[in-house]
Structure formats: C-alpha cells, structure tokens
Amino acid sequence: AQSVSQHNHHVILSEAASLELGCNYSYGGTVNLFWYVQYPGQHLQLLLKYFSGDPLVKGIKGFEAELIKSKFSFNLRKPSVQWSDTAEYFCAVKSTSGTYKYIFGTGTRLKVLA
Amino acid sequence: KAGVTQTPRYLIKTRGQQVTLSCSPISGHRSVSWYQQTPGQGLQFLFEYFSETQRNKGNFPGRFSGRQFSNSRSEMNVSTLELGDSALYLCASSLSDSIAEAFFGQGTRLTVV
Numbered sequence: 001a002q003s004v005s006q007h008n009h010h011v012i013l014s015e016a017a018s019l020e021l022g023c024n025y026s027y028g029g030t031v032n033l034f035w036y037v038q039y040p041g042q043h044l045q046l047l048l049k050y051f052s053g054d055p056l057v058k059g060i061k062g063f064e065a066e067l068i069k070s071k072f073s074f075n076l077r078k079p080s081v082q083w084s085d086t087a088e089y090f091c092a093v094k095s096t097s098g099t100y101k102y103i104f105g106t107g108t109r110l111k112v113l114a
Numbered sequence: 115k116a117g118v119t120q121t122p123r124y125l126i127k128t129r130g131q132q133v134t135l136s137c138s139p140i141s142g143h144r145s146v147s148w149y150q151q152t153p154g155q156g157l158q159f160l161f162e163y164f165s166e167t168q169r170n171k172g173n174f175p176g177r178f179s180g181r182q183f184s185n186s187r188s189e190m191n192v193s194t195l196e197l198g199d200s201a202l203y204l205c206a207s208s209l210s211d212s213i214a215e216a217f218f219g220q221g222t223r224l225t226v227v
Binding site: 006009034036042043044045046049090092101102103104105106107 | 217
C-alpha cells in the first residue's frame with residue numbers, strides 16, 4: 001500500500017539553526033513528490049515539488065529537498081530557519097499514472113524560537 | 115486569479131445531523147479533491163472528482179459522499195454525523211494531469227457536538 005512517513009512530529013529550533021525534516025515514502029511505481037506548508041490560520045501552500053531530473057529541488061523561502069530513490073526519502077532542508085518558518089509541514093506523493101490522489105504524511109509541527 | 119473557495123468556514127452540528135460543504139475551484143481547474151485533516155492523522159484522502167465523475171475514493175464510510183457540477187464546483191455531504199467527524203475538511207483543485215500541483219482552500223472547520 002502507498003504510504004508516507006514523517007518521523008518527526010514536533011521540532012523546536014532556535015532561529016538560525018539548520019532544519020532537516022524527514023520524509024519516507026512507500027510506493028511501487030513512479031511518483032511525484034511534494035512538500036506543503038501550513039502556516040497558522042492559513043491554507044496549505046506548496047513549498048516545492050519533484051517530477052523528474054535533478055534530485056535536488058529548490059523551493060520557495062530558501063527551502064530545498066533531496067530525493068534519494070534508493071532510500072525512498074525526500075527530506076526537506078533549510079540552512080537557517082527564521083521565526084516566520086513556524087508552521088506545519090507535510091510531505092506528499094502522487095502517482096504518475098492511474099490515480100490522481102495525493103498521499104500525505106501526518107505532518108511535522110515546527111516551532112522556531114526567536 | 116481567485117483561489118479555491120470553501121464555504122462555510124465554520125460549522126457546528128449535532129450528532130445524527132447531516133452537512134453539506136461546498137468548494138469552488140480555481141477557474142480552469144477540473145479536478146477537485148477532498149481531504150479530512152485531524153491532529154495526528156494528517157490529511158486523509160476522501161475522494162477526487164474530474165468532469166463530474168468520481169475518479170478516486172478513499173477509505174471512508176458511505177456516509178461521506180460528494181459530487182461535482184458541470185462548472186467544476188463540488189459539494190461534499192456527510193450524513194448521520196458522528197463526534198469523530200469533527201475535523202477540518204479541505205478541498206483542493208488542480209489541472210487534470212498527474213504532475214499538476216494541488217491548490218488548497220482554507221477549509222471548513224466542522225464541529226460535531
């Protein structure tokens with residue numbers, strides 16, 4: 001069965017610290033990969049997406065993610081977090097054929113201390 | 115362009131009642147998906163519609179149903195509400211192809227008492 005695991009449920013960092021949020025997926029075919037962010041009181045927004053090509057994907061606000069196919073991982077990184085990065089982060093996969101639904105992870109709540 | 119619009123934003127219902135939620139997708143988007151978001155569970159896929167046809171359905175009981183109209187607007191209905199149905203219900207629209215990203219609405223917060 002398709003699944004997405006986000007192992008870090010809550011992360012607390014100080015400003016300027018580096019961030020890495022883990023995401024592992026389980027899927028038998030080719031997938032597209034996404035990271036979404038939900039700021040407090042706001043709707044889900046796309047941070048970045050991977051379709052093909054370079055496994056290192058750069059997104060908005062200084063975020064990036066690296067796909068490691070051999071490990072089925074798509075971890076999100078940011079070298080230096082800001083207080084405004086406090087939000088919930090969701091990893092998602094979508095099949096490239098057949099279904100058109102997203103499978104989301106359970107999310108990681110990030111709190112950045114000023 | 116206008117984003118995904120969900121109405122109402124908040125609802126309080128009692129057990130046993132039914133509820134209908136509405137979603138207006140971004141203009142030109144023909145795919146509409148619904149998700150249930152609860153703390154600790156993340157987003158659980160409910161169903162996806164494209165051109166008035168349900169293409170995918172998640173693992174939810176038959177009390178959860180939906181439909182899509184010819185203008186791509188979608189409604190979701192939950193009958194015989196249970197306390198566990200309390201959640202944020204999110205609607206997302208996208209173009210039809212597999213690489214298209216989903217654009218989410220702000221959701222409808224349903225509280226069942």
